[in-house]
Amino acid sequence: MTTSDPLHILRDRFGFPAFRTGQRELVDAALAGRDALGVLPTGGGKSLCFQVPCIALPGLTVVVSPLISLMADQLRRAREAGIQAQAIHSGLPPAQRDQVGRAAAAGEVELLLVAPERLLAPSFEPLIPLLHVSLLVIDEAHCISCWGHDFRPAYRELGRIRHRLGAPVQALTATATPKVRAEIEEILGFRRPVRFVGSFDRENLLWAVRPARSPAERNQVLYDLVHRAPGARLIYAATRKRVERIRASMARRGLRTEAYHAGLPEGERTRVQAFFMEARRPLVVATNAFGMGIDRADVRLVVHDQLSGSLEDYYQEAGRAGRDGEAALCVALRGPGDGGIHRAFLDRTHPPIRSPGELVRLWRSGDLGSRLERRHAQLAKLRAVDRYAGTKGCRRRVLLGWFGERRSGPCEGCDRCRGWPGVLGAIGSR
């Protein structure tokens, strides 16, 4: 006997006794045909929010995902729950892409994973009128805001696409400030949405910033941190070159260290990911290319050679620590010239207006306001990072404040409240 009752589905198909906070609200919204925004913390069970409606509803659930590797993860998990799930992406042979498209049009697919670019591609166009989409899910929805303007403009077009598909939208993310949440809703054209925003605070994470003046001193500080920390360890650096340098420096000091960035061949990237997932006590140095879809529970230390370009990015990267709930340390090194590279990236992706002619052109086309606003918003993100690095008060309060969460009193979990020896001691040493 089949049932469309969410709780029965949860128990029978997934083996969980009850929904966790937020899941029920998001599932019910999907079943009622309402738009919904879910900000659920890492490990908060986001996939269930659309897998359960996918089973309960007739028709197709389309899940938009930013990375092919994430599609692979979602595909595996959905199939484990007995869902007829498929993906269409450039990694598949053309014949297989066509076959999946035909199956979806014939109603033989329950869950379809695609990149946003795919939804806009001419090759996908003929398929759209044939699909009976009952739910459109935007996974990692913060990408709409952080990438949509420049890096992956397809994210800006999702509002148009959702109307063509004629389905309610469920936007899911683990990291979104109030501003980003508003932008997601605006771009997707939400009306009377259901919203669920979980707490960003993770008590087991310890936060600290350490001074380091030169690259050589940074290497020494990194080594001191990394060689004693138990569990899996991760170092983030701002450039590929710096990643290689750090790897070499750790290796010279006798630590097995693997490097990861987007300039490495596919096979090498896969190998390093597997090393990080499987080795007893791995150490990986990476750019921000590393992490999405990486899900190791016992990461005890995440060190940033330099802080990220925004607190959203920093929280996403550092937040890969301590998923098992045990104490874990998130340290950022700080020195002269920090943030320069992010300002340089910003000048490329959101350039300042360079000439009177350009100013007039933008004003005439009506794009002046949004152009100024976007650059201004990016600069505000950089200033927030500086505030986090330089605060004399509680770091946790600065971090949570950025995500719109208030908090008072000392936290006992950052170097300002507890002192550096205190937070360092909390994760123990090998």
Place this chain on the structure above:
DNA sequence: CGCCTTGTACCTAGGTACAAGGCGGTGCCCTAGT
């Protein structure tokens, strides 16, 4: 912002020294021509 590469001056032949300028981070997509 800081780095690395490239170019020029130096003056008589291949190095040295320094200035100028470009570049740095994320990933989908699959055209047209080997």
